[in-house]
Amino acid sequence: MTARRTLSLALLAAAALSCSEATAPTRTSNYEWRLFVDSDTLSFHWPASMLPVTIWVEDSLGMPAQVEQAVAAWKRVFLYGEYDAVLVSDSSSADIVVRVAPAPVKLMTTAQRLNTVFPGCEGATDIDTASTRYQLQLPVRMYLTPRYAPPYDLTECFRVVARHELGHSLGLFQHSSDNGDIMFPQPEVTEFSARDINTAQVLSHWPANLIPTR
């Protein structure tokens, strides 16, 4: 085989290999996630320097396992390592505190409370933007609680509500108006929709104007 023939074959192989081009998907289908306080439009996502986000979960009704599954599910939504979280045993230094209890009477005047109701259980997340409105006061506080006493099987209910509330802690500071999304205030689905995924991906690259603080 001459060098010229070898080279020709190689060029043919290269041409055959190079006949495709990757095209990124469009992410036009999403919902409003930003928090509106008076005239302010507030956007947040966890900065890379704070990953993994630390979460303390009250050890009751198997909630740590539910939250761990919710973290894993949200991690799968992102393509470039934009989100990671771990459960920790010390609530005093956690970025997110999850209580298995009804949400208390809202005392923080600067906090927005997002409530969720699912058959069997409910949840709430307080987003405290402090008085400055450019700071997110940590820890973000989440409340998950059963609506019925055991032995009612709450596994599926907590699975969905944990995902929903964790979504708020990612920066989804509004509810979706579409009942096909898990961020709908009364979720009717158990998995993320394409709109949930698109919105989370977009928010994670949207310039954030809320800075986490303690």
Next chain:
Amino acid sequence: MRLKYALPAAAALALATPLAAQVEVAALLGVTGSSSLVNDQIVQEIELKPALAPTFFLSASLPVATRLRASLDLSYGSSSADLTESGNASVDIGSIGVLTATAALSGPLVSRLGWRLSLGILQYMPSEDTGVFRDGVPLAALFGAGLDWRQPLSERWTGLIGLRYDFHLFTTPVLETAGFSGSQQVSRFGVALGAGWVP
């Protein structure tokens, strides 16, 4: 009884000795740069690209015709995978190793300069199964070309400077699920310095 084994052994040795004398084992160390693995648009342009990777090349070749050698080559390099968004500094999202195995043909070009062409496979080995690498990365077919500068150092040793180019298509199951169509064309360029040894 002894003769039964001695004859084939002698024959094998007689064949192997000249062959061994023509085998060359080469090892090179260098760096490899790569074009982007993923180009995306989420609010801003996003590019995922391996950083310059220190790379080790190992090759064993033998002549198959006049002015033509065939070789089996391995290379391994590792570097960080950098995510860059328009207007922002790149973020290191973990390290990524690249292993290649190729069969190559090579021959002289002019003076001490030689050509080489290769076909083989490439495997990405990310340090963490997250993001686009979460569900693994399939093997990719690889086409390569290169130039070698050979400087005889002694009867058995040859100094080598190698320039390498290769091309493959990149995709992952996560990218396909996310709606990426087609595969990303990835070009890699390498330069390496090493030596060849004839046993």
